[in-house]
Amino acid sequence: MKTNLKLNTMFLILIIFLFPLFSFAQPISSNELIGNAKNYDGKEIAYAGEAVGDVMLRKENAWVNIHDGDNAIGVWMSGSFAKEINYTGSHKSIGDKLEVAGIFHRACPEHGGDMDIHANDVRKIKDGRMISEKTDPAKKGLALILWGVLVLIWILTLFRRK
Amino acid sequence: MILRPRLEDLKIIGFYLGKIILGLALVMLIPILTGLLFKEINPVLDFGIAVAISVITGMLLVRICRTEKDLNWMQGMVVVSLSWVAAMFLSAVPLYLSGHYRSFLDSCFETMSGFTTTGLTLVRDLDHLSYTHNLWRHLGPFIGGQGIAIVVLSLFIKGTSGAFRMYVGEGRDEKLLPNVINTARFIWLISIIYLIIGTIGLGITGISIGLKPVNAFFHGVCIFMAGFDTAGFSPQSQNILYYHSLVFEVVTIVIMIAGSLNFNFHYQLWIGNRKEMARNIESRTFFISAMLTFFIVAIGLNQLGIYPKAIVLFRKGFFQLISAHTTTGYMTIYAQQFIAEWGSLALAGLICAMALGGCICSTAGGIKMLRVGIIAKAFKEDLKRIIMPGSAIVTEKFHHIKEIFLDDKQVRSVLIITLAYIILYVIGALIGMFYGYPFLESLFESTSAAANVGLSCGITNAGMPTALKVTYIIQMWAGRLEFISIFTLIGFLAAALKGK
Numbered sequence: 001m002k003t004n005l006k007l008n009t010m011f012l013i014l015i016i017f018l019f020p021l022f023s024f025a026q027p028i029s030s031n032e033l034i035g036n037a038k039n040y041d042g043k044e045i046a047y048a049g050e051a052v053g054d055v056m057l058r059k060e061n062a063w064v065n066i067h068d069g070d071n072a073i074g075v076w077m078s079g080s081f082a083k084e085i086n087y088t089g090s091h092k093s094i095g096d097k098l099e100v101a102g103i104f105h106r107a108c109p110e111h112g113g114d115m116d117i118h119a120n121d122v123r124k125i126k127d128g129r130m131i132s133e134k135t136d137p138a139k140k141g142l143a144l145i146l147w148g149v150l151v152l153i154w155i156l157t158l159f160r161r162k
Numbered sequence: 163m164i165l166r167p168r169l170e171d172l173k174i175i176g177f178y179l180g181k182i183i184l185g186l187a188l189v190m191l192i193p194i195l196t197g198l199l200f201k202e203i204n205p206v207l208d209f210g211i212a213v214a215i216s217v218i219t220g221m222l223l224v225r226i227c228r229t230e231k232d233l234n235w236m237q238g239m240v241v242v243s244l245s246w247v248a249a250m251f252l253s254a255v256p257l258y259l260s261g262h263y264r265s266f267l268d269s270c271f272e273t274m275s276g277f278t279t280t281g282l283t284l285v286r287d288l289d290h291l292s293y294t295h296n297l298w299r300h301l302g303p304f305i306g307g308q309g310i311a312i313v314v315l316s317l318f319i320k321g322t323s324g325a326f327r328m329y330v331g332e333g334r335d336e337k338l339l340p341n342v343i344n345t346a347r348f349i350w351l352i353s354i355i356y357l358i359i360g361t362i363g364l365g366i367t368g369i370s371i372g373l374k375p376v377n378a379f380f381h382g383v384c385i386f387m388a389g390f391d392t393a394g395f396s397p398q399s400q401n402i403l404y405y406h407s408l409v410f411e412v413v414t415i416v417i418m419i420a421g422s423l424n425f426n427f428h429y430q431l432w433i434g435n436r437k438e439m440a441r442n443i444e445s446r447t448f449f450i451s452a453m454l455t456f457f458i459v460a461i462g463l464n465q466l467g468i469y470p471k472a473i474v475l476f477r478k479g480f481f482q483l484i485s486a487h488t489t490t491g492y493m494t495i496y497a498q499q500f501i502a503e504w505g506s507l508a509l510a511g512l513i514c515a516m517a518l519g520g521c522i523c524s525t526a527g528g529i530k531m532l533r534v535g536i537i538a539k540a541f542k543e544d545l546k547r548i549i550m551p552g553s554a555i556v557t558e559k560f561h562h563i564k565e566i567f568l569d570d571k572q573v574r575s576v577l578i579i580t581l582a583y584i585i586l587y588v589i590g591a592l593i594g595m596f597y598g599y600p601f602l603e604s605l606f607e608s609t610s611a612a613a614n615v616g617l618s619c620g621i622t623n624a625g626m627p628t629a630l631k632v633t634y635i636i637q638m639w640a641g642r643l644e645f646i647s648i649f650t651l652i653g654f655l656a657a658a659l660k661g662k
Binding site: 037055065067109112116134140147 | 202203204207208210211214215217218221222225259289290291292293371372373374377398399400403404405406408411468469470471474475477478494495496498499502503
């Protein structure tokens with residue numbers, strides 16, 4: 001009896017922790033969504049990619065543009081989900097990779113006909129990070145050579161003038 | 163008998179070309195300062211390399227070809243067409259070094275697209291591009307919109323006749339002020355005042371819709387430069403759709419329309435003549451053709467029923483239509499949607515709007531409103547001739563700053579340029595079809611390139627055939643310079659090869 005209870009509790013805990021994993025179906029690519037928007041219109045879909053640009057807070061909600069490698073699609077999500085985003089993609093950072101489960105709109109009536117996703121659930125599948133930029137030695141060398149040539153030409157023209 | 167160009171011709175061309183290149187190098191200091199501000203090391207190095215190459219090239223040309231002589235018509239036209247090619251190659255260097263372009267040709271495509279205020283793009287992973295490179299992409303249209311040669315030479319040369327020849331060579335034939343240098347400077351003054359107002363407006367809008375203040379003003383300056391100069395570049399891959407904001411779209415529409423209007427209208431407003439806009443043949447033609455083409459687009463979209471409400475249809479349809487008609491190329495939908503969702507009729511409406519274009523003496527491309535208006539007037543005159551008795555004297559006039567009587571010579575020159583544009587649209591479409599793209603898509607993309615619009619239905623991407631990239635580069639170049647200086651360059655090259 002005690003063993004059964006223990007097993008049931010463990011099973012329950014497992015379900016609670018694993019449920020979010022199952023609530024996200026196989027992500028659909030942006031090309032597929034844009035190319036066959038009519039088929040997915042109003043349906044619950046999963047979409048995954050890197051959060052890019054700004055997290056644009058609008059009252060209790062926010063717009064986050066998520067790029068899956070081909071296109072970025074705007075995701076309308078609750079501000080509480082948006083607050084979990086630490087990094088967004090830019091020149092100096094790689095954005096958090098997010099997976100979204102939500103309703104896809106071919107032409108959202110609420111948002112002026114934008115193609116968008118209204119998120120029901122969002123989870124972070126990979127943390128973003130800052131990119132540390134190191135000087136490219138080849139570029140540095142080339143720049144030095146070219147500026148050297150430039151100074152040389154300038155000096156030569158000065159001598160020629162004299 | 164064709165005369166081979168003399169060494170003196172080459173020297174004069176080389177000298178002025180060198181000056182233009184030196185001017186371009188000077189402009190490259192702006193992204194360098196931006197890069198230093200944002201602490202972007204490698205992008206600054208990219209521009210350091212490009213500046214050095216440009217200064218070496220420019221300096222050598224100026225030193226070797228030093229002359230005091232002013233340009234004649236042929237030399238002026240050749241300098242203009244060559245300066246656009248030189249600017250394309252030199253400006254492409256930092257973009258290529260960014261690593262965001264598949265090949266040097268792709269970065270040349272990008273710079274030609276920018277300078278000609280087209281806005282078709284081959285950039286990859288735009289959302290991770292540095293501020294430095296992004297600013298350069300948007301500065302291109304701002305310089306090219308006013309005219310590369312005239313911008314530089316209005317600052318550096320003394321003679322006004324040579325400058326006037328280049329002014330005409332860059333597709334402008336109207337002077338706002340008696341002196342062309344003063345006209346160019348006035349155009350700059352207007353552009354910079356609008357830039358400040360537009361950047362502040364877009365920056366404040368950006369902050370209100372949730373952008374970080376730095377990004378809001380950076381996007382503001384970029385969107386203004388590419389919008390007012392009817393280029394349609396944007397700092398993010400989703401273009402204007404990125405902002406998900408009606409207010410942002412409305413502000414952008416105002417900027418696009420302002421950019422596509424004749425600089426003469428801005429001048430008339432400046433001197434207090436507000437009635438000119440209402441009376442001018444160009445503004446009237448623009449209003450009528452925008453309404454007609456929007457009507458076609460709206461019927462097409464309504465037939466397919468993709469937009470659930472009339473207001474939504476209006477918002478999407480009108481934005482894309484104004485973007486096409488002003489030849490800007492901003493989009494609030496995805497390129498693939500044009501083909502997958504918009505249908506043939508709406509696309510035909512957009513193609514018509516793109517082909518017609520904005521006003522002359524603006525940064526817009528296409529056939530242009532003055533020409534369309536004159537053709538309509540000529541039709542009206544001919545119809546009157548048929549209807550009225552043979553002895554009747556039929557005249558037609560139009561208002562463009564002043565009252566002008568229509569004459570056959572004027573109509574002839576307008577029809578020649580219009581025909582040249584139509585041929586350019588068709589040639590690009592045929593080449594697209596040769597590579598297996600359907601007719602409507604090929605015509606859409608070809609018209610977009612040749613009319614310097616920048617809307618894309620998806621053909622333009624890094625993976626498209628190389629020959630098609632080259633075709634679009636030539637179309638953008640020819641469309642922006644309105645053919646004459648390019649015909650002169652071809653004639654000059656033919657004379658150099660076959661002349662005596």
